[in-house]
Amino acid sequence: MKMDKMIEEHINHIKDIRGYFLTDKKLINFIRFRPGNQDIDVIKEKVMAVANHDKADYFIRCGFQNNIKKLQIDSSLGQGELLIAVSVAQNGNNSIDYENIEFASRYCAVHCPAYFPLWNSHSLKIAEAFSQSCFSPDDYLEYGAVVKEMKSKHNLAPLNYFDISKFFWIYQEDLIRYYTWN
Incomplete structure (x- = not known):
């Protein structure tokens, strides 16, 4: 029960400080002012950002x-x-590597931060500890379902996936300990 209280305190802390994640906010705003993915120059600009x-x-x-x-x-x-x-990560191929799914999840998330879990090393560690399974880059759909389940379980609904990624990063040791003990 002590760990549950600690996790709850961590969640409340992230909710309180999420306005300080300025780099993510600036990137999301940058993309919002460049709607659509039909113009190749706009897409190229977004890819580089x-x-x-x-x-x-x-x-x-x-x-x-x-x-x-x-x-x-x-x-x-x-x-x-x-x-x-x-599909973005495959880039016309059948396979996906770590860097491609990391980029693709981020590209999709900056357009719709409430829908697309970010694939990165710290989020992956937390999802694997929570689900007691390992994910490869080809498992993004399963990984996404696990992260969404965690979001629901911990009442993280007010947070977008950039905020949740920061939560995972800041508290990864406590979260891994929590999930491996429960």
Whole structure:
């Protein structure tokens, strides 16, 4: 019961400080003022903004902007269809690697932060501890379902997935301990 109280305190703390996550807020606002994914130059600009700085050129060279345009993702984004993140990550291939699903989940999440769980190392550790299973990049749909279940279980509804990712990052040791003991 002591751990439950600690987790509840951590959740309340994140809810109180979420306004300080300015980088995420700026990125979400940047994307909001560039609606749609039909214009290749706008998509390219978004890809470069969303990608980790050292990988932006990689995603452009690999043609992710062309894949995004071809997929016509706007409707799927608006409906929160996690499968669209998988399609973006595949980039016309059958397989997905870690960096591609990390980018694709982030690209989708900046458009609809309440629908798309972010795939990153700390969120992955927490989801694996919670579910007592391991996820590969091909398992984004299952991973997303687990993160959504955690969001519901802990009443994290007011938080978007950028906030939840920060929650996982800041409190990952406590959360892993909590989930492995319960």
